[in-house]
Amino acid sequence: MYLFISGAEIFVILVIVVMLFGADKLPEIARGLGKGMRQIKDATNDIKREIKNSAEKHDIDIDIANNVKKEINKVKDNIGDFTDPVSKVKDNILDDITGPIKRNK
Structure with a gap:
């Protein structure tokens, strides 16, 4: 179970995605989702790094x-x-x- 979704629910979602976009578009959609997730992860890491640097600069205990x-x-x-x-x-x-x-x- 991933993200409170069972395997059957994931399968239904995949079937719907295939029906809407077609099997040939799935790799493109997956790449786009991967890029989006990477950008979100990078942005959150940047925010964490900025907070940590700012806290160290002002001698704040993090x-x-x-x-x-x-x-x-x-x-x-x-x-x-x-x-x-x-x-x-x-x-x-x-x-x-x-x-x-x-x-x-």
């Missing part, structure tokens, strides 16, 4: 997302250090409260 993820994970770990003892105390209190109730049943 790995902000990775740094934010690291900080979030540190905070999660620190919160876990605080909440684990509280959870244990809560569990002990609940056991003490529900213990006599369970014994009476």
